[in-house]
Every structure is written in structure tokens, then in C-alpha cells.
Amino acid sequence: MEIERPDRIEVESLTKLYGDVAAVTDLSFSVGAGEILGLVGLNGAGKTTTLRSVAGIIPPSGGTIHVAGHDLAEEPVEAKSRLAFIPDEPQLFDYLNVQEHLRFIGRIYGVENPEAPIAELLRDWELVDHAKKLPDQLSRGMRQKLAIACGLLHDPSVLLFDEPLTGLDPGSIRRIKSTIRSRAAAGGAVILSSHLLHLVEELCDRVLVIQKGRLLFAGTMSEIKDYRPDLEGEGLEDVFLALTEGDP
């Protein structure tokens, strides 16, 4: 009998070392089904390392990561098939055009009848007129839209967004916000890493503040504000700056 596994992310004691330098140290958190977690921290805090570890790009030096109940180290294929990583700096294949990128991704992820969702994504992300263009012929924003479309094609239940708004026009920003909300509403687990704290405040149910690779705070928006009662009535930005005060 197949066991129903909830769509969620569980990170336990994640540590990542680069030589003697610890990018992330003993970080634990989880993201439940239907939840959006904001990952915030100063530059170099370890946000991207955390996201890349959860995406299976960087093998951790210690700790475990479970995606939808599958251990990323033991069952990588099962874990990754439910996951999408949308990076801040999209790296695309030099010699595949927009449509071919989507077809390739569709095949890699085993998407059934991919042509219909490809057409839908091309339309949604205004890529129809650029379908035959190579990445070099696309603007920064269009490249980002293609990376988003690639990430959404296989209907992932776990989504990792690293600064997803970079280079996007206002219409696309609205669309990505709506996509994040709708994916979470459909039961997906989402991690959103961003320096745009108003975006985190607007979209996320919970927030994780990391500093120098360590967990500084984890909780809901109201909990983080309660954490600093002296800043009552202020926004997440003020609370975040107060929390990380003194860190260069």
C-alpha cells in the first residue's frame, strides 16, 4: 500500500562547509503543505547556499534534507521530480531556443503531453513571440521568464524561488506573485528568498532569518514583530534591520 507523503520540505541540521568556512551551520526548518516561507538575511548570510542545497545542487557537508518525504541524499530522483528551483541568475543552454528549452525540460521531468502546458506557459509569460530565440537574443527579464516557465512546466509541489522578481516588468511581477499564491493554495510548499522585504511580508506565512549561516529567527509575521515589542507598528524591514543590527 502506498504511503501518502505530504508535500513539504524538512531540513534538519543542515551544514555546508567550503574548506574551513561554514556557509551554513546547523540549520533546521520545515515548510508545510500550502505554506510560503520567506528566507531573509544579509548578503552572504547563506540563503542561496541553503536553497541550492535543498534543490540538490550542492551536497551538504552535514544534516539531512527531505522533499515531499523523500530523503534528497537517498532518493534524489523521487525528491527532485517534485521540486522546482527558480534561480536569481538564470543559466540557460546557449544553443536551445525558448521552445526547445521547454520541450527538453518536459522530457527530462517526464511531463505527459507537454505541448499544451508549453503553449500555456509561453502565452502566460509573454514568450510566444520569442519562442524561436536563443537565450543570447533575450533580454534579462525574458530570460528570467523562461527560467520561471521551465520551473513550472512539470507542475511541482515544492518550489524554491531565489530573488524571483529580478528583471521582471510590473505585469510579470504581479503574475509571479499570483503564481506563488496559487501554488501554495493548491498544497505546494514554497520557499521564497528575497531582499525585498515588502514582498516577503506580502506573500509569506512564516519567515526565517539567517545570519552568517545560522538561524537567527523563525516564526510567523506576527511572531517576528512580537519578538521586538519596541518596534510595534513597524514593518518587517525595520524589525529585520533591528535583528541584524551590528552585522557588517
Added chain:
Amino acid sequence: MSVPIRRSPLPHFLYYLRTSAWNRGHLIVERLRTPRYAIASLFGIAYLGLLFSTSLFDPDLATLRAGDPLFTASAPLVLALFASWWWLWGGHTDALALTPAQVQILVPAPLRRPDLIRFRLMQVQLAIVPSALVLSYLFGRGGLPWPLRAVALWMLFTTLHLHQASASLVQASALSQGAMGWRRNRVAIVFFVLAFGTLMWAVGQVMFEVRAADSVEDIAASLLSVLASPAARIVLFPFHLVLAPTFAGSVSAWLLPAVLAFAVLFLHYRWVIRTDATFEEAAAAAGRRRAERRLAIRAGRRSKMADVRVRGDRPAPFPLSPTGTPAVALFWKNCVAFSRQMRVVSSAVIGAVLVILYLLMVIMTGSPSDAIDTLGLVLVASGAILTVFGPLGIRNDLRDDMTRFDVLRSYPLSSSSIVIAEVAASALSLTALQLALFSGGLACLAFGELATGHFMVLLYGFAAAILVLPAVNGISMAIQNAGAVVLPAWVQKSGTRGGGIEVIGHQMLTLAFTGALLIVALTFPAVAAGVVLLRLGLGGAALSLAVIAALVTLWGELAIAFTFLGDVFEKTDPSEIAT
């Protein structure tokens, strides 16, 4: 929700490789419509045609070499030394390197690790198969039909790549999994240590025998006798197996070695696929390094200079004062770039090579004095050769900075001062390098016998070089920079995509054009110096005046060049710069 994929992803990889190759070919054909690519391609084809038609690629050469016992005996030793290098240091660099796009898209995809390795192996075949075909056609037309030679070369290259990949995986496993990684790979590691130890013993024996040898024939005989020893034969046996089909002179002599070589290839393949090492991080880092290296090569920093990892913590060659002439800051920035591209390791390697060269010369000549004279001459000649080739390799000027054209133009500096600062940086960097080589050469000659009685003349020459080289290099660099400023669309920007025949042709055109201009530019100072000498004879004062006349003419030319280039830079349209 998608289900995990169980079927083989190889057809998807084939789709990616096929589609990419098709699009790339299409792009090349499209580019040929642009005159600069079309002309450059024609020159590239002409150059390669000329190169391949020379006696260097004599079809009988391979047969001749294959029949040479020294060559067939020492080739496995060379391969074994390469393999040792991969195991000790270089294995992880390129064999399993993934591009940033492959890391970002394929690594998070639901693929098993062996599938990723298969993908990389398939991708490498795109380079191996054409290489085997071209090389077998060029070198292998004697005795064995060239398709069979191609198969032999394909097996050789593929096995070597698989061996390199194996070394990468063992290294990655040992480094990422610590003690467990070492335990998991203990058989391979113990095997390597034993083989490497025996190999080093054989190399030591060869060196010992070479020292005792009196002639080249003796050296060859010693080498053959050491390589024929049982220990060396056992260690080199697998390398003999993979090389044997390539050296076969007939179809019948090819068949059995080919079967054995294929068996070695297959065993390597099984080994690579079954090694479950977390190689992704090392592959991503190697891919990044390779991408940086390619950008550096496209920017003109070739060979070892291309393999540079710029170190931000290295001190600047001189401190920048917070106040003063603004253009000096630009000059300083480019000097910092040059000094940070020079690696301490590279300098140490060059130093070690010189020491080894010296020791070899002592062994060969039997005279330390002759050896140090030869070393001195090599260093002086290297400095002199840099006058011609240095400006092509040292590019810490507008050729690198045209990618930042908008930023340069936004600075509150006149165009001519920007051009002067840029050209001065590369010209003086080259001059410093040459003077360092000349100093080393002079130091060697001071201890030798060749310059006895003439050393003061050499010192005068060195003093003249200090005066003349900045101006000569300035002219050379100004010509190189003129290409970037006058014909920006023809200059390959750092980081732009491109490669193949048109790049070779473009480089040949640039070399011919800038060489001709340099000859013209140096003719006027030479004429000025000649006129002085004709009038005043060959006395010491006349020579000094001739140098001054040449210098004045050179600096005059430089002033004209800077004014001209400044004007052109001012009028350059950013949209003309190559993309």
C-alpha cells in the same frame, strides 16, 4: 503532479545534443552573412589548408613513427605520466565538468547520478569523434585504412577520458566523503599508489641511465632497457593495450589489439558508471573554471594566462594616491589587473622549468659555465621575442575595457587621457616583464664566459632598452588598441560567444595587419637614427644621438597616435561594438 521518471533519459540527452548542434551550425551559417565573419572564415580556412598541406602532416609520418621502437615503447610511459597527473592533481578539472546551465537545470532534475555521468560522456563524444576522424585522416594514411585508425584513436581518446573521469570520481568521493570515501575507493587508491610507485622507480632508472649515457643512441638504448624491465612492463601494460591498435600497421595486426583495447574501454565505462560519488559540486566548480578560462581565451589571454584565477587579496603593484590626476587611476586599475592575473604558482613553475633547463644543459654540455650562458641567452631572447608577441597576449587595455565602454565614457576624463592611460598600462606591463627577463639574462651572462670582455656593452644595451622599450611597446600597444577603437565591430569582446575557423582567421588577419603597421611605425625612428649615424659616423656620441633621434621620433609618433585614437574614441558609437 509528475511521477518520478524510471525510463532512461538518454533519448532526452540526445535531443539536447542534437538540437544544440543544429542550432549552433545554423548560427554559424547566419554569422557568415556578416562580412567580418565571412572574411575571417575565409582566412581561417586558407590558414588551416596551408597548415595541413605542409610536410608536418606527412601521411607517412605515423607509419614511420609507429615502426620506431623507441616511440612505441615510450608512448605508454607518456600516457602513464599523464594519467598519474590526473590522479594526483588534474583529474577533477575537466573530465566531468558541467556548464553553469547544466548545473542549474540538470542537477536539480530528477535524474540519477549515473545518468548525469552518461550525459557528460555523451557530450564529450562530440569532441572526441571529430578529433579521431580528422587526426586519423591527417596522420594515419599509411598501412592501416584510415577508418580503422579512426576507430583506434576513438577508443584511445575515449578510454583516456574515462580514465580521467574515474580519477575525478575517486578524488571527489575521497574528498567529499572523508574516511568513508577513502575506504570505498581503497582498491583503486592502493592500485594507483603501487602503479605510481613503480612508474616513478622506472622514471628514476631512466634518469639515472641517461646521466651515464654518452650519446643520444645510448640514451635511447637505456630508455628501452628500463622500459623492458618486468616492473615497467606490468605497470605500462594497460597503456600498451590502449595504444596498440593506433600503432598497428595492417588490418590483421589491428584486429586483436582492437578487441583488447575495446575491452579496456568497456571496463573503464563500467567503472565510471558504477562509482557512486557525489561529483556534482566538483563538476560545477570545474565547469565554472572552464567557462572563465574560455572567456579569458576569447579575451586574448591564452594558455597559462587563461588559467588564471584572479586574486583580489594580492597587493597592488603600487599604491593609488587618493588625490591626483584622474587618468592615473585608470592606469593603476589596469596595472592591478595585470599583476593579479600573474599567478605565484605560474611564476614558481617558470622558475622550476628554468632550473630544470639549466640542470639538463649542465648534463648535456658537461660545463656549468656553458649552461649558464645558454640560459642567459634564452632569457634575453625571450624578452626580445616578447616585443613581437607580447602585445598580442597582454591586453590590460582598451581591448579588455571596450566591454565597459559606457562606463569609460561616463568618466570625467578626456578621450585622449583615457586612451593614454589604457595604452600606457599594457605597454609598461610588457616593458616590466621584458626588463625582468633581460635582468635575469644579464645576471646569468655575468656568471658565464660568453660575455667576458663585453659585459659593459651589454649593460649599455640594457640601459638603452630601458629608454627605448616603453616607446616601442607603446607604439605596438597603440596599434593593437587602434583595432579596438577604430574597428570596434571587428574586435572580439571578452565574453562574447564565438569560436572555430572564423576566430582563427580573425587572429591571422589581426596579426598580419598589426605586424605590417608596426614595421611601418618603426621605420621612421630607424630612418632618423640612420640619418644621424650617416652624418656623424659610428662613434659613442653618435650612437647616443641616434638613440635620442629614434626616441624623439617614437614619442612623436605616439603623440600623433594618442591624439588620433582619442578623437576616434570620442566619436565611437557604442552600438558598433561587437556583440
